[in-house]
Amino acid sequence: MKKLAIPALLSLILAACSSTGPTDTAAQVEDRSGTGVATVTADSAAGSGIAALTDPNNILSKRSVFFDFDSYVIQPEAKPLIEAHARFLVQNPQMKMLIQGNTDERGSREYNLALGQKRADVVKQALLLLGARESQIESVSLGEEKPRCDAPTEACFAENRRGDMLYSGEF
Amino acid sequence: MTRTLTLFRFLLAIMLAGFALGARAQLSIEITGAGASRFPVIIPIFEHEGQLPNSVTDVVRADLDRSGLFSLVDLGPLALPESVMPDLPAMRGRGADAVLTGSVIAQGSGRYEVRFRLFDTQTQLELGAMALPMTAAQNRLVGHRIADFVYEKLTGQPGYFSTRIAYVVKSGPNFELQVADADGMNAATALRSREPIISPAWSPDGQRLAYVSFEQKKPIIYVHTLATGQRRVVSNFKGSNSAPTWSPDGSQLAVVLTKDGQSQLYVLNADGSGVRRLATSSGIDTEPFWGRDSNIYFTSDRGGSPQIYRISAGGGSAQRVTFDGNYNVSPRLSADGKLLAFITRNAGRFQVAVQDLASRQTTILTDSARDESPSFAPNGRMILYATESGGRGVLSAVSSDGRIKQRLTVKAADVREPAWGPQPRQ
Numbered sequence: 001m002k003k004l005a006i007p008a009l010l011s012l013i014l015a016a017c018s019s020t021g022p023t024d025t026a027a028q029v030e031d032r033s034g035t036g037v038a039t040v041t042a043d044s045a046a047g048s049g050i051a052a053l054t055d056p057n058n059i060l061s062k063r064s065v066f067f068d069f070d071s072y073v074i075q076p077e078a079k080p081l082i083e084a085h086a087r088f089l090v091q092n093p094q095m096k097m098l099i100q101g102n103t104d105e106r107g108s109r110e111y112n113l114a115l116g117q118k119r120a121d122v123v124k125q126a127l128l129l130l131g132a133r134e135s136q137i138e139s140v141s142l143g144e145e146k147p148r149c150d151a152p153t154e155a156c157f158a159e160n161r162r163g164d165m166l167y168s169g170e171f
Numbered sequence: 172m173t174r175t176l177t178l179f180r181f182l183l184a185i186m187l188a189g190f191a192l193g194a195r196a197q198l199s200i201e202i203t204g205a206g207a208s209r210f211p212v213i214i215p216i217f218e219h220e221g222q223l224p225n226s227v228t229d230v231v232r233a234d235l236d237r238s239g240l241f242s243l244v245d246l247g248p249l250a251l252p253e254s255v256m257p258d259l260p261a262m263r264g265r266g267a268d269a270v271l272t273g274s275v276i277a278q279g280s281g282r283y284e285v286r287f288r289l290f291d292t293q294t295q296l297e298l299g300a301m302a303l304p305m306t307a308a309q310n311r312l313v314g315h316r317i318a319d320f321v322y323e324k325l326t327g328q329p330g331y332f333s334t335r336i337a338y339v340v341k342s343g344p345n346f347e348l349q350v351a352d353a354d355g356m357n358a359a360t361a362l363r364s365r366e367p368i369i370s371p372a373w374s375p376d377g378q379r380l381a382y383v384s385f386e387q388k389k390p391i392i393y394v395h396t397l398a399t400g401q402r403r404v405v406s407n408f409k410g411s412n413s414a415p416t417w418s419p420d421g422s423q424l425a426v427v428l429t430k431d432g433q434s435q436l437y438v439l440n441a442d443g444s445g446v447r448r449l450a451t452s453s454g455i456d457t458e459p460f461w462g463r464d465s466n467i468y469f470t471s472d473r474g475g476s477p478q479i480y481r482i483s484a485g486g487g488s489a490q491r492v493t494f495d496g497n498y499n500v501s502p503r504l505s506a507d508g509k510l511l512a513f514i515t516r517n518a519g520r521f522q523v524a525v526q527d528l529a530s531r532q533t534t535i536l537t538d539s540a541r542d543e544s545p546s547f548a549p550n551g552r553m554i555l556y557a558t559e560s561g562g563r564g565v566l567s568a569v570s571s572d573g574r575i576k577q578r579l580t581v582k583a584a585d586v587r588e589p590a591w592g593p594q595p596r597q
Contacts, residue, residue, distance in 0.1 A: 107521055110470075141429075
């Protein structure tokens with residue numbers, strides 16, 4: 001599933017492009033080459049974008065927005081990251097994102113489930129304000145149920161209080 | 172008598188339904204604090220009990236001892252037949268305030284009758300007598316019933332030894348929703364999953380559990396009939412579906428949904444139909460608890476920090492209930508509607524607290540740091556909750572006056588999300 005999603009997405013884009021070919025007939029020889037380039041461009045844009053998502057030197061490879069205890073306020077230091085992902089979503093309208101909100105393990109599981117949802121929602125709202133489309137982003141909460149870090153330490157708690165931005169094929 | 176038979180049929184139905192009874196690790200209970208003054212009782216071994224493969228008396232003694240309210244005065248191996256008036260002044264001389272006498276009478280075809288009488292050594296009066304039919308396999312069931320009888324006669328409140336508890340065990344990547352007797356015995360697994368299970372809630376008739384399962388990669392609410400294992404999705408709206416609580420008549424559930432935005436309170440019928448919004452707030456509303464006083468108590472951060480509020484089950488405006496501190500969550504109301512148990516953050520520690528709703532007096536009952544999910548025994552005397560010990564989840568119980576403390580543990584597993592079931596049906 002995870003591996004199939006991106007090739008499936010690409011073949012969908014390619015299929016959409018090639019299907020425009022046969023419908024135009026006469027002037028299409030030049031146009032078709034143009035379409036071909038457009039396809040390649042779209043492809044390479046998506047391709048470079050996807051590469052950027054996993055390039056450790058690119059800010060897009062960072063996916064987590066961190067929060068204080070019992071807070072769903074985005075910290076100023078997270079703004080460049082959110083802006084970069086908003087730009088990526090605007091430039092790649094075919095990309096979809098799932099935002100998973102998480103909390104540390106302290107306190108009520110149900111309150112944490114709601115808190116995780118708020119964290120996912122505020123990240124989504126910030127991305128929408130910066131131009132991403134509603135249809136591109138879904139926000140869900142994992143509450144305290146899927147901790148990234150398991151030890152009962154302050155460092156682990158901080159690591160677990162976050163929203164993760166995942167793209168198609170990553171969730 | 173009919174109650175015992177009904178219970179027996181119910182247990183039999185569970186066994187026939189293929190529950191993995193008893194095979195797994197049991198919860199073991201350790202008393203970590205007792206009442207200041209325990210009521211001294213003599214519970215000699217029941218006459219002719221040796222004909223049973225497993226003792227009834229041991230179950231009665233263990234229940235009463237663990238309750239923290241009674242101390243057992245040892246009489247040695249001497250039996251006091253139910254049909255003979257005991258020497259009450261002599262029993263009083265041994266320091267006992269009450270004496271239980273009993274006999275097991277074989278009735279053929281593997282059936283027995285347990286007859287017992289309770290006496291007050293001070294007034295020299297009989298406090299009551301009963302006869303319960305049983306099979307050899309029912310020693311625990313009957314023992315719990317006798318302990319309930321003694322508890323009620325001596326404290327004036329119903330016992331809770333015949334009740335059951337539900338909880339979630341996490342071992343490695345696996346989650347199990349289990350149901351056990353209140354003493355931790357007879358654990359049975361109702362649901363196994365690779366994804367989290369949270370927030371089990373007993374139906375008022377004790378036959379079903381509502382809970383939240385992440386098995387479809389998002390929180391969805393199920394209602395699960397324990398005897399048959401039949402499950403039904405009752406809430407699977409867009410977004411998250413969580414925190415179920417039953418109406419006192421069992422016909423409805425209050426739940427938390429995010430289908431219209433952030434976490435808000437809704438009410439739906441127990442079959443999942445007829446969803447309607449209960450309240451609207453600008454913040455998080457969650458963890459509803461539907462009290463028998465027809466109020467729904469819930470957690471909300473509408474005032475800036477999570478606090479407990481209540482709203483009429485029919486709707487209307489919400490009133491704030493907790494004011495001390497900046498983190499008060501997980502409200503649970505006692506059956507008599509007088510006490511509210513909840514989790515409070517006190518100097519960075521999460522602890523079980525109770526508020527006397529009439530006087531608004533709040534008392535913190537525990538000195539632990541990671542308490543969650545309080546749940547009252549049906550008689551309101553004990554509160555079961557999840558906490559942490561030695562780096563893993565354990566269940567503990569504390570009396571609502573804070574004096575009696577018990578710990579329930581399953582070896583090598585994380586236990587969480589306890590819910591104390593109702594009194595078994597008569």
